[in-house]
Amino acid sequence: MTLLELSGLEKHFPVRGGFPVRRQIGRVHAVDGVDLTVHAGQTLGLVGESGCGKSTTGRLAARLLEPTAGRVLYDGRDISHASRRALRPIRPEIQMIFQDPYSSLNPRHTVGAIIRGPMDINGLNPKGGREARVRELLEIVGLNPEHVNRFPHEFSGGQRQRIGIARALALEPRLIVADEPVSALDVSIQAQVVNLLGRLQRELGIAFLFIAHDLAVVRHFSQRVAVMYLGRIVEIGDRTSLYESPRHPYTHALLSAVPEVAVDGGGRERIRLTGDVPSPIDPPSGCRFRTRCWRAQEKCALTTPPLTRLQGDRDGHLTACHYPLP
Structure with missing residues:
Protein backbone atom coordinates (compact mmCIF):
# COMPACT_ATOMS: atom_id res chain seq x y z
CA MET A 1 0.00 0.00 0.00
CA THR A 2 1.30 3.45 -0.94
CA LEU A 3 1.69 5.64 2.14
CA LEU A 4 3.60 8.63 0.73
CA GLU A 5 3.73 9.81 -2.87
CA LEU A 6 5.75 12.76 -4.16
CA SER A 7 4.72 13.83 -7.65
CA GLY A 8 6.53 16.45 -9.72
CA LEU A 9 7.82 17.98 -6.52
CA GLU A 10 9.76 21.24 -6.76
CA LYS A 11 11.30 23.60 -4.23
CA HIS A 12 13.05 26.77 -5.35
CA PHE A 13 14.64 29.22 -2.92
CA PRO A 14 14.99 32.87 -3.99
CA VAL A 15 18.46 34.39 -4.24
CA ARG A 16 18.49 38.08 -3.37
CA GLY A 17 21.14 40.68 -4.08
CA GLY A 18 21.72 44.19 -5.29
CA PHE A 19 22.42 47.54 -3.63
CA PRO A 20 20.90 49.72 -2.33
CA VAL A 21 17.63 47.89 -3.11
CA ARG A 22 17.75 44.14 -2.64
CA ARG A 23 15.81 42.17 -5.20
CA GLN A 24 15.54 38.60 -6.42
CA VAL A 34 10.98 14.62 -7.98
CA ASP A 35 8.69 11.57 -8.14
CA LEU A 36 8.97 9.12 -5.24
CA THR A 37 6.77 6.55 -3.53
CA VAL A 38 7.10 5.11 -0.02
CA HIS A 39 5.08 2.00 0.80
CA ALA A 40 3.67 1.25 4.23
CA GLY A 41 6.06 -0.70 6.43
CA GLN A 42 8.97 -0.39 4.00
CA THR A 43 12.07 1.79 3.62
CA LEU A 44 12.98 3.96 0.64
CA GLY A 45 16.62 5.01 0.74
CA LEU A 46 17.53 8.37 -0.83
CA VAL A 47 21.22 8.81 -1.67
CA GLY A 48 23.41 11.36 -3.42
CA GLU A 49 26.21 13.85 -2.91
CA SER A 50 25.98 16.65 -0.37
CA GLY A 51 23.87 19.52 -1.67
CA CYS A 52 21.86 17.44 -4.15
CA GLY A 53 18.52 18.18 -2.42
CA LYS A 54 18.02 15.08 -0.26
CA SER A 55 17.31 16.90 3.01
CA THR A 56 15.03 19.41 1.29
CA THR A 57 13.07 16.50 -0.20
CA GLY A 58 12.70 14.99 3.27
CA PRO A 67 6.61 23.03 -2.17
CA THR A 68 6.97 25.50 -5.00
CA ALA A 69 5.17 23.07 -7.29
CA GLY A 70 4.09 19.44 -7.40
CA ARG A 71 2.14 17.35 -4.93
CA VAL A 72 2.70 15.58 -1.62
CA LEU A 73 0.15 12.82 -1.11
CA TYR A 74 0.00 11.15 2.30
CA ASP A 75 -2.29 8.13 2.60
CA GLY A 76 -4.18 9.36 -0.47
CA ARG A 77 -4.65 12.92 0.86
CA ASP A 78 -3.10 15.91 -0.86
CA ILE A 79 -1.21 17.85 1.82
CA SER A 80 0.95 19.89 -0.57
CA HIS A 81 -0.44 23.24 0.54
CA ALA A 82 -2.52 22.22 3.54
CA SER A 83 -2.91 24.80 6.30
CA ARG A 84 -1.47 24.30 9.79
CA ARG A 85 -4.96 23.45 11.04
CA ALA A 86 -5.49 20.86 8.29
CA LEU A 87 -2.07 19.33 9.02
CA ARG A 88 -2.66 19.05 12.76
CA PRO A 89 -4.27 15.56 12.70
CA ILE A 90 -1.58 14.33 10.28
CA ARG A 91 1.46 15.65 12.16
CA PRO A 92 1.63 12.79 14.70
CA GLU A 93 1.76 10.24 11.87
CA ILE A 94 4.82 11.80 10.16
CA GLN A 95 7.89 12.30 12.34
CA MET A 96 11.52 13.34 11.76
CA ILE A 97 14.87 12.04 12.97
CA PHE A 98 17.39 14.81 12.41
CA GLN A 99 21.03 14.54 11.37
CA ASP A 100 22.69 16.19 14.38
CA PRO A 101 21.65 14.38 17.57
CA TYR A 102 22.75 17.29 19.75
CA SER A 103 21.46 20.44 18.06
CA SER A 104 18.05 18.82 17.56
CA LEU A 105 17.63 18.33 21.33
CA ASN A 106 16.92 21.27 23.66
CA PRO A 107 19.90 21.38 26.06
CA ARG A 108 17.76 23.03 28.76
CA HIS A 109 15.23 20.21 28.87
CA THR A 110 15.62 16.84 30.49
CA VAL A 111 15.36 13.70 28.40
CA GLY A 112 11.95 13.05 29.91
CA ALA A 113 10.66 16.48 28.92
CA ILE A 114 12.05 16.11 25.38
CA ILE A 115 10.31 12.78 24.77
CA ARG A 116 7.13 13.85 26.55
CA GLY A 117 6.93 17.13 24.57
CA PRO A 118 5.15 15.72 21.47
CA MET A 119 2.58 14.02 23.70
CA ASP A 120 1.95 17.27 25.60
CA ILE A 121 1.56 19.29 22.39
CA ASN A 122 -0.81 16.81 20.75
CA GLY A 123 -2.78 15.98 23.88
CA LEU A 124 -1.90 12.29 23.72
CA ASN A 125 -2.68 10.36 26.90
CA PRO A 126 -1.29 6.83 26.54
CA LYS A 127 -2.42 4.01 28.77
CA GLY A 128 -0.57 4.23 32.06
CA GLY A 129 0.24 7.91 31.67
CA ARG A 130 2.85 9.95 29.84
CA GLU A 131 5.63 9.41 32.34
CA ALA A 132 5.28 5.64 32.07
CA ARG A 133 5.28 5.93 28.27
CA VAL A 134 8.50 7.99 28.35
CA ARG A 135 10.24 5.31 30.39
CA GLU A 136 8.90 2.62 28.06
CA LEU A 137 10.27 4.46 25.02
CA LEU A 138 13.69 4.82 26.63
CA GLU A 139 13.73 1.10 27.21
CA ILE A 140 12.60 0.41 23.63
CA VAL A 141 15.58 2.34 22.21
CA GLY A 142 18.03 0.69 24.59
CA LEU A 143 18.49 3.41 27.22
CA ASN A 144 18.13 3.20 30.98
CA PRO A 145 14.66 4.45 32.01
CA GLU A 146 16.21 5.72 35.24
CA HIS A 147 18.06 8.39 33.22
CA VAL A 148 14.81 10.22 32.46
CA ASN A 149 15.89 13.28 34.45
CA ARG A 150 19.29 13.66 32.82
CA PHE A 151 20.14 16.34 30.24
CA PRO A 152 21.34 15.75 26.64
CA HIS A 153 24.95 16.75 27.37
CA GLU A 154 25.22 13.83 29.80
CA PHE A 155 24.86 11.32 26.94
CA SER A 156 27.14 10.20 24.11
CA GLY A 157 26.37 10.94 20.47
CA GLY A 158 24.85 7.52 19.87
CA GLN A 159 22.73 7.78 23.00
CA ARG A 160 21.50 11.24 21.98
CA GLN A 161 20.44 9.86 18.61
CA ARG A 162 18.49 7.15 20.44
CA ILE A 163 16.76 9.91 22.40
CA VAL A 177 11.74 10.76 7.68
CA ALA A 178 15.27 9.94 8.84
CA ASP A 179 17.61 12.68 7.63
CA GLU A 180 21.19 11.38 7.80
CA PRO A 181 20.48 9.75 11.18
CA VAL A 182 23.88 8.03 11.50
CA SER A 183 26.30 10.28 9.58
CA ALA A 184 27.56 12.02 12.74
CA LEU A 185 28.20 8.76 14.59
CA ASP A 186 31.12 6.34 14.81
CA VAL A 187 30.92 3.24 12.63
CA SER A 188 30.16 0.87 15.52
CA ILE A 189 27.43 3.21 16.81
CA GLN A 190 26.04 3.54 13.28
CA ALA A 191 25.48 -0.20 13.17
CA GLN A 192 23.67 -0.15 16.52
CA VAL A 193 21.34 2.68 15.46
CA VAL A 194 20.58 1.15 12.03
CA ASN A 195 19.86 -2.25 13.61
CA LEU A 196 17.59 -0.50 16.12
CA LEU A 197 15.64 1.19 13.32
CA GLY A 198 15.33 -2.14 11.52
CA ARG A 199 13.99 -3.83 14.63
CA LEU A 200 11.48 -1.02 15.20
CA GLN A 201 10.30 -1.33 11.62
CA ARG A 202 9.75 -5.08 11.94
CA GLU A 203 7.96 -4.78 15.28
CA LEU A 204 5.92 -1.61 14.69
CA GLY A 205 5.47 -1.60 10.90
CA ILE A 206 6.85 1.93 10.47
CA ALA A 207 7.72 3.20 6.98
CA PHE A 208 10.98 5.14 6.52
CA LEU A 209 12.27 7.68 4.05
CA PHE A 210 15.94 7.07 4.86
CA ILE A 211 18.22 9.86 3.66
CA ALA A 212 21.96 9.16 3.61
CA HIS A 213 25.13 9.38 1.57
CA ASP A 214 26.57 6.08 2.83
CA LEU A 215 25.48 3.54 0.25
CA ALA A 216 26.53 0.55 2.37
CA VAL A 217 24.20 1.66 5.19
CA VAL A 218 21.38 2.34 2.73
CA ARG A 219 21.71 -1.11 1.18
CA HIS A 220 21.52 -2.74 4.60
CA PHE A 221 18.38 -0.90 5.68
CA SER A 222 16.37 -0.11 2.54
CA GLN A 223 14.15 -2.23 0.33
CA ARG A 224 14.18 0.35 -2.48
CA VAL A 225 16.79 3.00 -3.29
CA ALA A 226 16.57 6.30 -5.20
CA VAL A 227 19.66 8.13 -6.43
CA MET A 228 19.49 11.94 -6.56
CA TYR A 229 21.69 14.39 -8.43
CA LEU A 230 21.31 18.17 -8.43
CA GLY A 231 17.63 18.17 -7.50
CA ARG A 232 16.47 15.27 -9.68
CA ILE A 233 16.10 11.51 -9.35
CA VAL A 234 18.40 9.81 -11.87
CA GLU A 235 17.76 6.16 -10.95
CA ILE A 236 15.46 4.21 -8.65
CA GLY A 237 14.87 0.52 -8.05
CA ASP A 238 14.94 -2.32 -5.57
CA ARG A 239 18.27 -2.56 -3.78
CA THR A 240 19.39 -5.79 -5.43
CA SER A 241 18.73 -4.57 -8.95
CA LEU A 242 20.21 -1.12 -8.40
CA TYR A 243 23.35 -2.23 -6.58
CA GLU A 244 24.14 -5.20 -8.80
CA SER A 245 23.14 -3.66 -12.15
CA PRO A 246 23.34 0.15 -12.01
CA ARG A 247 22.33 1.72 -15.32
CA HIS A 248 23.00 5.42 -14.75
CA PRO A 249 26.68 6.53 -14.93
CA TYR A 250 26.29 8.59 -11.74
CA THR A 251 24.99 5.58 -9.80
CA HIS A 252 27.89 3.53 -11.17
CA ALA A 257 33.45 4.66 -4.29
CA VAL A 258 31.98 2.28 -1.69
CA PRO A 259 34.86 0.72 0.29
CA GLU A 260 35.23 -3.02 -0.09
CA VAL A 261 37.66 -5.69 1.04
CA ALA A 262 39.49 -7.23 -1.92
CA VAL A 263 40.69 -10.71 -0.89
CA ASP A 264 42.76 -11.32 -4.01
CA GLY A 265 44.07 -7.78 -4.33
CA GLY A 266 41.52 -6.90 -7.00
CA GLY A 267 38.19 -5.20 -6.48
CA ARG A 268 36.05 -2.86 -8.54
CA GLU A 269 37.58 -0.05 -10.53
CA ARG A 270 37.21 3.37 -8.94
CA ILE A 271 35.53 5.95 -11.18
CA ARG A 272 36.77 9.48 -10.49
CA LEU A 273 34.37 12.14 -11.68
CA THR A 274 35.97 15.23 -13.19
CA GLY A 275 34.84 18.79 -12.57
CA ASP A 276 32.76 20.30 -9.80
CA VAL A 277 29.06 19.85 -9.12
CA PRO A 278 27.26 22.59 -11.10
CA SER A 279 25.51 25.37 -9.21
CA PRO A 280 21.82 24.71 -8.43
CA ILE A 281 21.24 28.39 -9.23
CA ASP A 282 22.15 27.78 -12.88
CA PRO A 283 21.92 24.02 -13.54
CA PRO A 284 23.00 22.59 -16.91
CA SER A 285 20.44 22.12 -19.65
CA GLY A 286 19.20 18.67 -20.53
CA CYS A 287 20.78 16.01 -18.33
CA ARG A 288 22.26 17.73 -15.31
CA PHE A 289 24.99 15.11 -14.93
CA ARG A 290 26.30 15.59 -18.48
CA THR A 291 29.05 18.05 -17.47
CA ARG A 292 30.75 15.27 -15.47
CA CYS A 293 29.64 12.23 -17.45
CA TRP A 294 32.08 10.25 -19.62
CA ARG A 295 29.22 8.97 -21.81
CA ALA A 296 27.63 12.36 -22.57
CA GLN A 297 26.84 13.33 -26.16
CA GLU A 298 25.15 16.27 -27.87
CA LYS A 299 21.66 14.91 -27.17
CA CYS A 300 22.32 15.07 -23.42
CA ALA A 301 22.57 18.88 -23.58
CA LEU A 302 19.41 19.29 -25.65
CA THR A 303 16.89 16.96 -24.02
CA THR A 304 16.15 16.04 -20.42
CA PRO A 305 16.09 12.22 -20.20
CA PRO A 306 12.85 10.86 -18.73
CA LEU A 307 12.82 8.44 -15.82
CA THR A 308 11.82 5.20 -17.58
CA ARG A 309 12.21 1.42 -17.37
CA LEU A 310 14.91 0.16 -19.69
CA HIS A 317 13.83 -0.08 -11.85
CA LEU A 318 13.78 3.30 -13.61
CA THR A 319 16.68 5.25 -15.08
CA ALA A 320 16.95 8.79 -16.48
CA CYS A 321 19.76 8.48 -19.05
CA HIS A 322 19.99 8.73 -22.86
CA TYR A 323 23.04 6.43 -22.92
CA PRO A 324 22.70 4.04 -19.97
CA LEU A 325 25.24 1.44 -19.00
CA PRO A 326 24.62 -2.05 -20.40
Missing part, protein backbone atom coordinates in the same frame (compact mmCIF):
# COMPACT_ATOMS: atom_id res chain seq x y z
CA ILE A 25 18.36 37.87 -8.85
CA GLY A 26 17.94 34.12 -9.17
CA ARG A 27 16.60 30.88 -7.73
CA VAL A 28 18.20 27.85 -6.13
CA HIS A 29 16.68 24.77 -7.78
CA ALA A 30 16.99 22.60 -4.66
CA VAL A 31 14.37 20.05 -5.75
CA ASP A 32 13.25 20.03 -9.38
CA GLY A 33 10.62 17.52 -10.43
CA ARG A 59 11.46 18.25 4.75
CA LEU A 60 8.98 18.62 1.90
CA ALA A 61 7.73 15.08 2.52
CA ALA A 62 7.17 15.90 6.20
CA ARG A 63 5.62 19.24 5.21
CA LEU A 64 8.15 21.22 7.19
CA LEU A 65 8.54 23.13 3.92
CA GLU A 66 5.86 24.09 1.42
CA GLY A 164 15.81 11.52 19.08
CA ILE A 165 14.41 8.19 17.90
CA ALA A 166 12.42 7.80 21.12
CA ARG A 167 10.96 11.28 20.60
CA ALA A 168 9.97 10.37 17.04
CA LEU A 169 8.24 7.22 18.34
CA ALA A 170 6.31 9.04 21.05
CA LEU A 171 3.29 9.67 18.82
CA GLU A 172 3.29 6.18 17.26
CA PRO A 173 3.96 7.43 13.69
CA ARG A 174 3.31 5.54 10.49
CA LEU A 175 6.13 7.30 8.61
CA ILE A 176 9.52 8.53 9.80
CA ALA A 253 30.36 6.19 -10.00
CA LEU A 254 28.83 6.33 -6.52
CA LEU A 255 28.93 2.56 -6.12
CA SER A 256 32.55 2.44 -7.26
CA GLN A 311 14.75 -3.11 -21.58
CA GLY A 312 15.85 -6.00 -19.42
CA ASP A 313 15.38 -4.19 -16.10
CA ARG A 314 13.03 -5.35 -13.39
CA ASP A 315 9.68 -3.69 -12.82
CA GLY A 316 10.19 -0.55 -10.76
Whole structure:
Protein backbone atom coordinates (compact mmCIF):
# COMPACT_ATOMS: atom_id res chain seq x y z
CA MET A 1 0.00 0.00 0.00
CA THR A 2 1.30 3.45 -0.94
CA LEU A 3 1.69 5.64 2.14
CA LEU A 4 3.60 8.63 0.73
CA GLU A 5 3.73 9.81 -2.87
CA LEU A 6 5.75 12.76 -4.16
CA SER A 7 4.72 13.83 -7.65
CA GLY A 8 6.53 16.45 -9.72
CA LEU A 9 7.82 17.98 -6.52
CA GLU A 10 9.76 21.24 -6.76
CA LYS A 11 11.30 23.60 -4.23
CA HIS A 12 13.05 26.77 -5.35
CA PHE A 13 14.64 29.22 -2.92
CA PRO A 14 14.99 32.87 -3.99
CA VAL A 15 18.46 34.39 -4.24
CA ARG A 16 18.49 38.08 -3.37
CA GLY A 17 21.14 40.68 -4.08
CA GLY A 18 21.72 44.19 -5.29
CA PHE A 19 22.42 47.54 -3.63
CA PRO A 20 20.90 49.72 -2.33
CA VAL A 21 17.63 47.89 -3.11
CA ARG A 22 17.75 44.14 -2.64
CA ARG A 23 15.81 42.17 -5.20
CA GLN A 24 15.54 38.60 -6.42
CA ILE A 25 18.36 37.87 -8.85
CA GLY A 26 17.94 34.12 -9.17
CA ARG A 27 16.60 30.88 -7.73
CA VAL A 28 18.20 27.85 -6.13
CA HIS A 29 16.68 24.77 -7.78
CA ALA A 30 16.99 22.60 -4.66
CA VAL A 31 14.37 20.05 -5.75
CA ASP A 32 13.25 20.03 -9.38
CA GLY A 33 10.62 17.52 -10.43
CA VAL A 34 10.98 14.62 -7.98
CA ASP A 35 8.69 11.57 -8.14
CA LEU A 36 8.97 9.12 -5.24
CA THR A 37 6.77 6.55 -3.53
CA VAL A 38 7.10 5.11 -0.02
CA HIS A 39 5.08 2.00 0.80
CA ALA A 40 3.67 1.25 4.23
CA GLY A 41 6.06 -0.70 6.43
CA GLN A 42 8.97 -0.39 4.00
CA THR A 43 12.07 1.79 3.62
CA LEU A 44 12.98 3.96 0.64
CA GLY A 45 16.62 5.01 0.74
CA LEU A 46 17.53 8.37 -0.83
CA VAL A 47 21.22 8.81 -1.67
CA GLY A 48 23.41 11.36 -3.42
CA GLU A 49 26.21 13.85 -2.91
CA SER A 50 25.98 16.65 -0.37
CA GLY A 51 23.87 19.52 -1.67
CA CYS A 52 21.86 17.44 -4.15
CA GLY A 53 18.52 18.18 -2.42
CA LYS A 54 18.02 15.08 -0.26
CA SER A 55 17.31 16.90 3.01
CA THR A 56 15.03 19.41 1.29
CA THR A 57 13.07 16.50 -0.20
CA GLY A 58 12.70 14.99 3.27
CA ARG A 59 11.46 18.25 4.75
CA LEU A 60 8.98 18.62 1.90
CA ALA A 61 7.73 15.08 2.52
CA ALA A 62 7.17 15.90 6.20
CA ARG A 63 5.62 19.24 5.21
CA LEU A 64 8.15 21.22 7.19
CA LEU A 65 8.54 23.13 3.92
CA GLU A 66 5.86 24.09 1.42
CA PRO A 67 6.61 23.03 -2.17
CA THR A 68 6.97 25.50 -5.00
CA ALA A 69 5.17 23.07 -7.29
CA GLY A 70 4.09 19.44 -7.40
CA ARG A 71 2.14 17.35 -4.93
CA VAL A 72 2.70 15.58 -1.62
CA LEU A 73 0.15 12.82 -1.11
CA TYR A 74 0.00 11.15 2.30
CA ASP A 75 -2.29 8.13 2.60
CA GLY A 76 -4.18 9.36 -0.47
CA ARG A 77 -4.65 12.92 0.86
CA ASP A 78 -3.10 15.91 -0.86
CA ILE A 79 -1.21 17.85 1.82
CA SER A 80 0.95 19.89 -0.57
CA HIS A 81 -0.44 23.24 0.54
CA ALA A 82 -2.52 22.22 3.54
CA SER A 83 -2.91 24.80 6.30
CA ARG A 84 -1.47 24.30 9.79
CA ARG A 85 -4.96 23.45 11.04
CA ALA A 86 -5.49 20.86 8.29
CA LEU A 87 -2.07 19.33 9.02
CA ARG A 88 -2.66 19.05 12.76
CA PRO A 89 -4.27 15.56 12.70
CA ILE A 90 -1.58 14.33 10.28
CA ARG A 91 1.46 15.65 12.16
CA PRO A 92 1.63 12.79 14.70
CA GLU A 93 1.76 10.24 11.87
CA ILE A 94 4.82 11.80 10.16
CA GLN A 95 7.89 12.30 12.34
CA MET A 96 11.52 13.34 11.76
CA ILE A 97 14.87 12.04 12.97
CA PHE A 98 17.39 14.81 12.41
CA GLN A 99 21.03 14.54 11.37
CA ASP A 100 22.69 16.19 14.38
CA PRO A 101 21.65 14.38 17.57
CA TYR A 102 22.75 17.29 19.75
CA SER A 103 21.46 20.44 18.06
CA SER A 104 18.05 18.82 17.56
CA LEU A 105 17.63 18.33 21.33
CA ASN A 106 16.92 21.27 23.66
CA PRO A 107 19.90 21.38 26.06
CA ARG A 108 17.76 23.03 28.76
CA HIS A 109 15.23 20.21 28.87
CA THR A 110 15.62 16.84 30.49
CA VAL A 111 15.36 13.70 28.40
CA GLY A 112 11.95 13.05 29.91
CA ALA A 113 10.66 16.48 28.92
CA ILE A 114 12.05 16.11 25.38
CA ILE A 115 10.31 12.78 24.77
CA ARG A 116 7.13 13.85 26.55
CA GLY A 117 6.93 17.13 24.57
CA PRO A 118 5.15 15.72 21.47
CA MET A 119 2.58 14.02 23.70
CA ASP A 120 1.95 17.27 25.60
CA ILE A 121 1.56 19.29 22.39
CA ASN A 122 -0.81 16.81 20.75
CA GLY A 123 -2.78 15.98 23.88
CA LEU A 124 -1.90 12.29 23.72
CA ASN A 125 -2.68 10.36 26.90
CA PRO A 126 -1.29 6.83 26.54
CA LYS A 127 -2.42 4.01 28.77
CA GLY A 128 -0.57 4.23 32.06
CA GLY A 129 0.24 7.91 31.67
CA ARG A 130 2.85 9.95 29.84
CA GLU A 131 5.63 9.41 32.34
CA ALA A 132 5.28 5.64 32.07
CA ARG A 133 5.28 5.93 28.27
CA VAL A 134 8.50 7.99 28.35
CA ARG A 135 10.24 5.31 30.39
CA GLU A 136 8.90 2.62 28.06
CA LEU A 137 10.27 4.46 25.02
CA LEU A 138 13.69 4.82 26.63
CA GLU A 139 13.73 1.10 27.21
CA ILE A 140 12.60 0.41 23.63
CA VAL A 141 15.58 2.34 22.21
CA GLY A 142 18.03 0.69 24.59
CA LEU A 143 18.49 3.41 27.22
CA ASN A 144 18.13 3.20 30.98
CA PRO A 145 14.66 4.45 32.01
CA GLU A 146 16.21 5.72 35.24
CA HIS A 147 18.06 8.39 33.22
CA VAL A 148 14.81 10.22 32.46
CA ASN A 149 15.89 13.28 34.45
CA ARG A 150 19.29 13.66 32.82
CA PHE A 151 20.14 16.34 30.24
CA PRO A 152 21.34 15.75 26.64
CA HIS A 153 24.95 16.75 27.37
CA GLU A 154 25.22 13.83 29.80
CA PHE A 155 24.86 11.32 26.94
CA SER A 156 27.14 10.20 24.11
CA GLY A 157 26.37 10.94 20.47
CA GLY A 158 24.85 7.52 19.87
CA GLN A 159 22.73 7.78 23.00
CA ARG A 160 21.50 11.24 21.98
CA GLN A 161 20.44 9.86 18.61
CA ARG A 162 18.49 7.15 20.44
CA ILE A 163 16.76 9.91 22.40
CA GLY A 164 15.81 11.52 19.08
CA ILE A 165 14.41 8.19 17.90
CA ALA A 166 12.42 7.80 21.12
CA ARG A 167 10.96 11.28 20.60
CA ALA A 168 9.97 10.37 17.04
CA LEU A 169 8.24 7.22 18.34
CA ALA A 170 6.31 9.04 21.05
CA LEU A 171 3.29 9.67 18.82
CA GLU A 172 3.29 6.18 17.26
CA PRO A 173 3.96 7.43 13.69
CA ARG A 174 3.31 5.54 10.49
CA LEU A 175 6.13 7.30 8.61
CA ILE A 176 9.52 8.53 9.80
CA VAL A 177 11.74 10.76 7.68
CA ALA A 178 15.27 9.94 8.84
CA ASP A 179 17.61 12.68 7.63
CA GLU A 180 21.19 11.38 7.80
CA PRO A 181 20.48 9.75 11.18
CA VAL A 182 23.88 8.03 11.50
CA SER A 183 26.30 10.28 9.58
CA ALA A 184 27.56 12.02 12.74
CA LEU A 185 28.20 8.76 14.59
CA ASP A 186 31.12 6.34 14.81
CA VAL A 187 30.92 3.24 12.63
CA SER A 188 30.16 0.87 15.52
CA ILE A 189 27.43 3.21 16.81
CA GLN A 190 26.04 3.54 13.28
CA ALA A 191 25.48 -0.20 13.17
CA GLN A 192 23.67 -0.15 16.52
CA VAL A 193 21.34 2.68 15.46
CA VAL A 194 20.58 1.15 12.03
CA ASN A 195 19.86 -2.25 13.61
CA LEU A 196 17.59 -0.50 16.12
CA LEU A 197 15.64 1.19 13.32
CA GLY A 198 15.33 -2.14 11.52
CA ARG A 199 13.99 -3.83 14.63
CA LEU A 200 11.48 -1.02 15.20
CA GLN A 201 10.30 -1.33 11.62
CA ARG A 202 9.75 -5.08 11.94
CA GLU A 203 7.96 -4.78 15.28
CA LEU A 204 5.92 -1.61 14.69
CA GLY A 205 5.47 -1.60 10.90
CA ILE A 206 6.85 1.93 10.47
CA ALA A 207 7.72 3.20 6.98
CA PHE A 208 10.98 5.14 6.52
CA LEU A 209 12.27 7.68 4.05
CA PHE A 210 15.94 7.07 4.86
CA ILE A 211 18.22 9.86 3.66
CA ALA A 212 21.96 9.16 3.61
CA HIS A 213 25.13 9.38 1.57
CA ASP A 214 26.57 6.08 2.83
CA LEU A 215 25.48 3.54 0.25
CA ALA A 216 26.53 0.55 2.37
CA VAL A 217 24.20 1.66 5.19
CA VAL A 218 21.38 2.34 2.73
CA ARG A 219 21.71 -1.11 1.18
CA HIS A 220 21.52 -2.74 4.60
CA PHE A 221 18.38 -0.90 5.68
CA SER A 222 16.37 -0.11 2.54
CA GLN A 223 14.15 -2.23 0.33
CA ARG A 224 14.18 0.35 -2.48
CA VAL A 225 16.79 3.00 -3.29
CA ALA A 226 16.57 6.30 -5.20
CA VAL A 227 19.66 8.13 -6.43
CA MET A 228 19.49 11.94 -6.56
CA TYR A 229 21.69 14.39 -8.43
CA LEU A 230 21.31 18.17 -8.43
CA GLY A 231 17.63 18.17 -7.50
CA ARG A 232 16.47 15.27 -9.68
CA ILE A 233 16.10 11.51 -9.35
CA VAL A 234 18.40 9.81 -11.87
CA GLU A 235 17.76 6.16 -10.95
CA ILE A 236 15.46 4.21 -8.65
CA GLY A 237 14.87 0.52 -8.05
CA ASP A 238 14.94 -2.32 -5.57
CA ARG A 239 18.27 -2.56 -3.78
CA THR A 240 19.39 -5.79 -5.43
CA SER A 241 18.73 -4.57 -8.95
CA LEU A 242 20.21 -1.12 -8.40
CA TYR A 243 23.35 -2.23 -6.58
CA GLU A 244 24.14 -5.20 -8.80
CA SER A 245 23.14 -3.66 -12.15
CA PRO A 246 23.34 0.15 -12.01
CA ARG A 247 22.33 1.72 -15.32
CA HIS A 248 23.00 5.42 -14.75
CA PRO A 249 26.68 6.53 -14.93
CA TYR A 250 26.29 8.59 -11.74
CA THR A 251 24.99 5.58 -9.80
CA HIS A 252 27.89 3.53 -11.17
CA ALA A 253 30.36 6.19 -10.00
CA LEU A 254 28.83 6.33 -6.52
CA LEU A 255 28.93 2.56 -6.12
CA SER A 256 32.55 2.44 -7.26
CA ALA A 257 33.45 4.66 -4.29
CA VAL A 258 31.98 2.28 -1.69
CA PRO A 259 34.86 0.72 0.29
CA GLU A 260 35.23 -3.02 -0.09
CA VAL A 261 37.66 -5.69 1.04
CA ALA A 262 39.49 -7.23 -1.92
CA VAL A 263 40.69 -10.71 -0.89
CA ASP A 264 42.76 -11.32 -4.01
CA GLY A 265 44.07 -7.78 -4.33
CA GLY A 266 41.52 -6.90 -7.00
CA GLY A 267 38.19 -5.20 -6.48
CA ARG A 268 36.05 -2.86 -8.54
CA GLU A 269 37.58 -0.05 -10.53
CA ARG A 270 37.21 3.37 -8.94
CA ILE A 271 35.53 5.95 -11.18
CA ARG A 272 36.77 9.48 -10.49
CA LEU A 273 34.37 12.14 -11.68
CA THR A 274 35.97 15.23 -13.19
CA GLY A 275 34.84 18.79 -12.57
CA ASP A 276 32.76 20.30 -9.80
CA VAL A 277 29.06 19.85 -9.12
CA PRO A 278 27.26 22.59 -11.10
CA SER A 279 25.51 25.37 -9.21
CA PRO A 280 21.82 24.71 -8.43
CA ILE A 281 21.24 28.39 -9.23
CA ASP A 282 22.15 27.78 -12.88
CA PRO A 283 21.92 24.02 -13.54
CA PRO A 284 23.00 22.59 -16.91
CA SER A 285 20.44 22.12 -19.65
CA GLY A 286 19.20 18.67 -20.53
CA CYS A 287 20.78 16.01 -18.33
CA ARG A 288 22.26 17.73 -15.31
CA PHE A 289 24.99 15.11 -14.93
CA ARG A 290 26.30 15.59 -18.48
CA THR A 291 29.05 18.05 -17.47
CA ARG A 292 30.75 15.27 -15.47
CA CYS A 293 29.64 12.23 -17.45
CA TRP A 294 32.08 10.25 -19.62
CA ARG A 295 29.22 8.97 -21.81
CA ALA A 296 27.63 12.36 -22.57
CA GLN A 297 26.84 13.33 -26.16
CA GLU A 298 25.15 16.27 -27.87
CA LYS A 299 21.66 14.91 -27.17
CA CYS A 300 22.32 15.07 -23.42
CA ALA A 301 22.57 18.88 -23.58
CA LEU A 302 19.41 19.29 -25.65
CA THR A 303 16.89 16.96 -24.02
CA THR A 304 16.15 16.04 -20.42
CA PRO A 305 16.09 12.22 -20.20
CA PRO A 306 12.85 10.86 -18.73
CA LEU A 307 12.82 8.44 -15.82
CA THR A 308 11.82 5.20 -17.58
CA ARG A 309 12.21 1.42 -17.37
CA LEU A 310 14.91 0.16 -19.69
CA GLN A 311 14.75 -3.11 -21.58
CA GLY A 312 15.85 -6.00 -19.42
CA ASP A 313 15.38 -4.19 -16.10
CA ARG A 314 13.03 -5.35 -13.39
CA ASP A 315 9.68 -3.69 -12.82
CA GLY A 316 10.19 -0.55 -10.76
CA HIS A 317 13.83 -0.08 -11.85
CA LEU A 318 13.78 3.30 -13.61
CA THR A 319 16.68 5.25 -15.08
CA ALA A 320 16.95 8.79 -16.48
CA CYS A 321 19.76 8.48 -19.05
CA HIS A 322 19.99 8.73 -22.86
CA TYR A 323 23.04 6.43 -22.92
CA PRO A 324 22.70 4.04 -19.97
CA LEU A 325 25.24 1.44 -19.00
CA PRO A 326 24.62 -2.05 -20.40
